[in-house]
Amino acid sequence: MSAPELAITIPAASETLDEILARHRKESRDLVATVTSLKKSATKGEKRKKKEVHAKCEQMERDLKARHESELAVANNTGSHDIPNTKDGHVTEEELEDEISPDKLLEQLALDVSTPADPEPAPREQQQPQKKGPKKNRQKDRLARKKAAIDQMTAEAALEAEKIPDLRKIELENIKALTDKLGLIQYDIVPDGHCLFAALSDQLRLRHNITTSVTELRRKAAAHIRGDPGTFAPFLFDEATLGLRDLNAYCAELENTAIWGGDMEILALSKEYDCPVSVVMSGRARLQMNDAGNRPELWLAYYKHSYGLGEHYNSLRDKAEMVEKEE
Template sequence: MEDNNDIEVLENKHRKEKKELQAHIQALKKVAKNDKTKKKELTAEIARLELELDNRQKKEMEAVSKENSIDNELVQLDENEDIKIKLSKAQKRRVKKEQQERERELEIKLQEKENINGPRNLENQAICNRLKEINLQVYSIPSDGDCLYKAVSHQLFVKRKQSISVEELRKQTSNYIRENKEDFMPFLNNPETCDLLTDSEFEEYCDKIINSKVWGGQIEIRALSNYLKCPISIIQATGPASIQQGEEFDGPSLVITYHRHMYRLGAHYNSTLVIEDEHVEH
């Protein structure tokens, strides 16, 4: 009866985890619903999350079944007598606890190894090393769709003592792209057809910059640099150490970092700080 109870508890746990995953997936869909490119990435991410959960739950069920078989083994009390009894409840709990501890230690070791050699950690180390060469460090920005604009806003405060909100930066970025349509149109295409945007699609693109949390990219960085009339430097892990935008403008460059692997849904931007000025916040 106790063995069946263990399995029943685990099954209940698995059902709860599946419900939680579905809720998480729905939340991710809401974030990406206005971005066709992110929807494609999200489909692959959902499949990975579901497969990951399924594999882990199978391993947990196999582990419990194995523990139950151990719990029910007979032990010989006397080598000279063929007298066997089942493990006591206290012994069962002890064996189970030891088994769980071994599995937990193994999981920790495997995760540590994966983290060390994982793309996110390797990318972060490469970016940090490049920043150290210019006496800078990463200043973390939340991943909520506004990361580019928040990183630029932070840099404006740190480098120029200017306080410009994310909302204002989005508005001015959209206005600048719309007002300079001929300059930007050749670089904008439909993510599904790869054709250049139509006039209506261009207007929709500009509207999304203001009215949604759609991610910003190279187009938006160019618009920000031109609107603000200041250079922007993007530090990345691979390829050129930095990508420069707006070098024709005077004044200190706004230095942000570009991360391809920091979050599962796609690219992310962080800001930077001079190492000895770690306490500065905005």
């Protein structure tokens, strides 16, 4: 699933420690807003999606924590004399305690409890003032500052999260409106990397009376692509290398792994089965492959924001047929 991206600030070489710590606090707030939005997208009853969202949130927390620790370590090693509140250009122990890392903040948010202050010592007879008193007061002050910072960041993150649109909700509503107009209803396919081929298998069974498996569809798509490199090679452009991937290597991966299918595989199978294939999606016109096909049209729905693993395809069945079966 696509989710709101966390904005990452590239640290400037001239940043002072105060600027680094301020940026860390802002990035922690942004992370909380992002995590809040992701958790909103995991609705009740979707255990798989909740698990995926929580795993993604934990990874984002770990990544941000690691980067913050690395930047503080660099600041220690390269500190300048104009950095305030440091000793010899190094971060003091008290400053590190005051810094609120993403995992500490999110742990506080998850528990939803305040950090308890140290209890007052029980009065004793003839108790004399001790030198440890001022140190305990400083500890209480630090705890109070942390709690105040957490409360402020929580409130700011909640406000920012409210401004983030619920892309999953928007996408589902748009696709439902489109399928209602077409007299179609969505049939859920397991989001496991094979979803495109499983959705096409469902469509072939319903509209062509053909029973086939995901493995067979992968094999047929790969064979068709190998047989027509002039048509399909442009689909294999690699933005990282600015070149084309090896077509035979890609086809071997398509046949033997759970690599996701897309437009290229839809086009190949639409020609293999001599039929149009239409894909309904949110915010874009319906995509139709091989409109010159002679056999009954197959219908799919494409999702970009609604599933935790990312892009997904469902099968679209005729609503009238589904109503008759229910009756």
